[in-house]
Amino acid sequence: MKYTEKLRNSGLRPTKQRLQICEVLFDTEKTFHFTINELSLKIKKQIDNKISLATIYNTVHAFEKKGYLKQIPINSNETYFDTNVCDHHHFYDLKKEKLIDLENADVGPIDIKRKIDGKKIKSVEILVKLED
């Protein structure tokens, strides 16, 4: 199995459920953004057996902790995740409530001039809100 190794190396047992969720998340041409609800529907469509909602939450959080998923800060009642874990930025279409990737090349260099004592920059993310 394609993801068995990856999971083992992360200290996660390669269970049937996790492997199936890996397929849904990572066996795609393109990366994508999703909420837990959207992922849950996607799994139902692509997989024959049922995976409980609790397991989906558990797995998404486990994968996020391991760096295989990223949470996107956005004002919504649902949490958004991203299978694209490279540094990149986002458009947010307010009407459609959809995220669009902004490649790093799509944004000029970002210069953060201020420093905070004793703190390091972990990430720099731009959110560009779009209206009609």
Added chain:
Amino acid sequence: MKYTEKLRNSGLRPTKQRLQICEVLFDTEKTFHFTINELSLKIKKQIDNKISLATIYNTVHAFEKKGYLKQIPINSNETYFDTNVCDHHHFYDLKKEKLIDLENADVGPIDIKRKIDGKKIKSVEILVKLED
């Protein structure tokens, strides 16, 4: 009263509760970031009568719609608001779970090269996550 005019001009009746919330939000040296829960505690401390939680939610949303408050996109179970409605960016101290304003002068010019057909840019916000 200081805020009566401002509320009337916005089509909001200057009620006792709204005027008191205005004082808590806007009668300060510096702007600040808050969650509804934090604001609720602040109101309890600063004013003698009780304002119901529903009114605090209603008022904050009304003020946000009128542009007197801004919501800050951040990954938290609580919504963060900002009394600083000028364009600006944020540090987010992951340990303390606190936002810190980044003045526009603290950030070099931002160049968004990509365009989306039929969409206008409404805002561009940077979130800089800080770790130890």
Added chain:
DNA sequence: ACACTTTTTTAGAATCATTATAAACTACAT
């Protein structure tokens, strides 16, 4: 002041994404 309409406040209920619980199940080492 009074009558009338519209907006606002409020306590409490409802919603709903998320997290916790704890029992059954599974992976894996010995």
Added chain:
DNA sequence: ATGTAGTTTATAATGATTCTAAAAAAGTGT
């Protein structure tokens, strides 16, 4: 095969937010 820790699951609990509908307050006209 047995033991142990990790995982899944149905279900309950949590908690921020929104809804409801009745009472109160604000605004308008007379």
